[in-house]
Amino acid sequence: SSLVGSEMCIRDSSESFHIEYLLVSMVSAIASATGNALQIRIKGGWTSSPIFYIILVGRPGLGKTPPLSFAYRPIRAYDLQNMSKFRAMLEKAQNEKGNAAYSQGASTMKLSKIMVSDFTPEALMQAHNANQRGIVVFVDEIMGMFNSVNQYSKGQLIEQFLTAYSGKAIDITRCSMEIPIHIEMPCINMIGTAQPKRLLSLFSKGYKENGLIDRILFAYPFGYKIPYWDYSIKGNPETYKALSDQWQNIINEILALPCDFDETGLVIPTIIDFSNEARDLFYEWRNQTIQHMNVDDEGNEIDERIMKTHLSVARFSLVFQILKWTCNEAELDYVDEESVKSAIQLNEYFENGYKRIEKLIKDDGIPEQKKLFLGNIKSSFTTADAIQAGNEVGMSERATMYTLAQFLSDGYIKKTSRGKYEKLQ
Numbered sequence: 001s002s003l004v005g006s007e008m009c010i011r012d013s014s015e016s017f018h019i020e021y022l023l024v025s026m027v028s029a030i031a032s033a034t035g036n037a038l039q040i041r042i043k044g045g046w047t048s049s050p051i052f053y054i055i056l057v058g059r060p061g062l063g064k065t066p067p068l069s070f071a072y073r074p075i076r077a078y079d080l081q082n083m084s085k086f087r088a089m090l091e092k093a094q095n096e097k098g099n100a101a102y103s104q105g106a107s108t109m110k111l112s113k114i115m116v117s118d119f120t121p122e123a124l125m126q127a128h129n130a131n132q133r134g135i136v137v138f139v140d141e142i143m144g145m146f147n148s149v150n151q152y153s154k155g156q157l158i159e160q161f162l163t164a165y166s167g168k169a170i171d172i173t174r175c176s177m178e179i180p181i182h183i184e185m186p187c188i189n190m191i192g193t194a195q196p197k198r199l200l201s202l203f204s205k206g207y208k209e210n211g212l213i214d215r216i217l218f219a220y221p222f223g224y225k226i227p228y229w230d231y232s233i234k235g236n237p238e239t240y241k242a243l244s245d246q247w248q249n250i251i252n253e254i255l256a257l258p259c260d261f262d263e264t265g266l267v268i269p270t271i272i273d274f275s276n277e278a279r280d281l282f283y284e285w286r287n288q289t290i291q292h293m294n295v296d297d298e299g300n301e302i303d304e305r306i307m308k309t310h311l312s313v314a315r316f317s318l319v320f321q322i323l324k325w326t327c328n329e330a331e332l333d334y335v336d337e338e339s340v341k342s343a344i345q346l347n348e349y350f351e352n353g354y355k356r357i358e359k360l361i362k363d364d365g366i367p368e369q370k371k372l373f374l375g376n377i378k379s380s381f382t383t384a385d386a387i388q389a390g391n392e393v394g395m396s397e398r399a400t401m402y403t404l405a406q407f408l409s410d411g412y413i414k415k416t417s418r419g420k421y422e423k424l425q
Helices: 002-015 019-037 065-106 121-130 142-148 151-166 196-204 237-255 276-294 306-326 337-364 368-376 383-392 397-410
Strands: 038-043 046-048 053-057 135-141 170-172 181-183 188-194 216-219 270-274 380-382 413-417 420-423
Touching (some): 019 038, 019 135, 019 188, 065 237, 121 135, 121 181, 151 188, 188 196, 237 306, 276 306, 306 337, 380 383, 397 413
Parallel strands (some): 038 270
Antiparallel strands (some): 038 046, 380 420
């Protein structure tokens, strides 16, 4: 919307952070505020709530935290309001019923909040159980969360993320629980920040193999230089406050969307369909991906990440439609073609970011001698050229041939014909 566009331009120029961080943080905040209140119908009876696992990637000083904090400030304020109400309820129960009765009654009272930052796997599900509309795992330095997951709870927490992403029911039973936790329609968003080099541990912990990394979206702006502070720009506090208030109104309008429940307490989301034109565009885009994957008819393993992009695009489409609705630029009766186009573009941005992250991780894992070898070979080369380049850095012919096979597998080079290759990176 024009409102969000003006917000991004003004805050980017005066506070020196990448616009991408702000846009992505806003998308996450809209999804977290929506939760299970609205779902997009992907096709037939297949529906989905807006769920995204997002990491803002960048070196220290690039300004990842300020836009993230700005986008979530209205939700944090909403949670603080609920906290105040909850405390007032506890105090009232204590004053009216006495300490003994209060202790018994307080155990049945639940604090409903959206943002969860410091938790155990069990506490995370308890928070979601108290707010079945949906929660968000909000952790600034998110690698600390992944690195602190010990062997005992690793499978539990990661399995919760994997299950919640697909919207499948979660059941938890513990001896310490009087009543087991059942979340029929989980909706857990996740967002945090990370430095590029620290992501190596994420890829080395088996999260690629179990599919978690394929569900994570990486916001990784081009450009690594920390911007200088521009003292020629004098910020206007009144302008900032006006824009901040407008963003607050947007999120509050989304939070006010009704989230209905049936007599058993299960969520009943409002289902939003694609318009005919939007559905045709979405299907056409998806079929292009399927066609690309079907070219390989030899039964090789399909890229799981690519096969999940339709979920992201459908969910982004819903988020963009909601944003336009809050800005009085569209109705919320259906998801239109413009929202799908925007969703496809945003998905491409994230996939490009992932490819750059993947290359960074691969490059970091290449031994120095092999890096020198890769630098020595030309953009087009033959096997003989490779052996010569390997010899120059002290590699035997056997080691060179093994390295060529490894680089072929990892996508650094491709074979154009017998004994001829091209560099891809």
